[in-house]
Each structure stands twice: as structure tokens, then as C-alpha cells.
Amino acid sequence: MIDPRVQALCDEFSVRIVPKSAYPGPGETRAIATLHKIISRHGVGHARLVMTTLAETENNKLALEASAFGAASDLIRAKPEWVEDASKWLAVWDATPVGELQALTHDLRGFVSMRGALAGLIYERMWRAFGPRSTQPDLLDERRRA
Secondary structure, eight states, rough: OOOHHHHHHHHTTTTTEEEEEEEOOOTEEOOHHHHHHHHHHOOHHHHHHHHHHHHTTOOOOOOOSSSHHHHHHHHHHHHHHHSSSHHHHHHHHHOOHHHHHHHHHHGBTBBBHHHHHHHHHHHHHHHHHHTTSSSOHHHHHHOHHH
């Protein structure tokens, strides 16, 4: 049985819950156990911010998986001061291809936590936007925009 809090959260964001045996499409998830843990440990408000971060940003409708929910939750808790600038926080997530980064982490399955690997990849992008070099980027950085 699905926790009514998880169902309500998914309904609020128009995220459809699919069975574990189904492969989720855009706007669908099967990560109900992960959402239940996030709500139980950190509250519905935190879970709502996690869902906002993923379900309401560009290119991330396919990233509604356990590792992405966990990574977003971890980053929100690790850097709450970054989340305070909500528009910038969401803009960085808009530009972050979470699904593509998730695919990269699959090569590490069995060796490291998928959640931790994904959080690290996303953190690197977030750090560029919020970290000490955000106002003066490194001119020799290979990932700077032309």
C-alpha cells in the first residue's frame, strides 16, 4: 500500500506512480519507498522541495528515480544556503541533465552508491554556480561557456 503522504505529494506535482515492474516515462516514478523515507526522515516540506527541484525543472521529468530523489535531498540538506536563492537553485537544476548524469553513474553500479555518485556529479555543477568561483570563473576551466 502506498503511503497517503507519498500519493498526495505525487498528485500535487502530477507525477504518476507506476509499478516496480514498469519502466517510468516522463513524469512517472516507481521510487515510492524513497519518497516515503524522505518524508519520514525530513518531513513533507523537505519532500516537496525535493519534488519541486526535479519535477518542475527542465529536462528532469525522466529523472524521477530513487537515486535522483536521494541526491536532491542530500544536496538540499548539505547546502541549505544555496536553496535560499530559489530562482538560482532551480535555474541551475534546469540546466543540469540529471537523467544523463544518472546514466553515467550506472557504470559504477556495484562499486559505489548510485545516489552518492549522482549527488557528486550534480554538486560539481551546483558548486560552479554557487561556490567561491561563481562570481569570477576560472578562465582556464574547460567547462566554461564561450
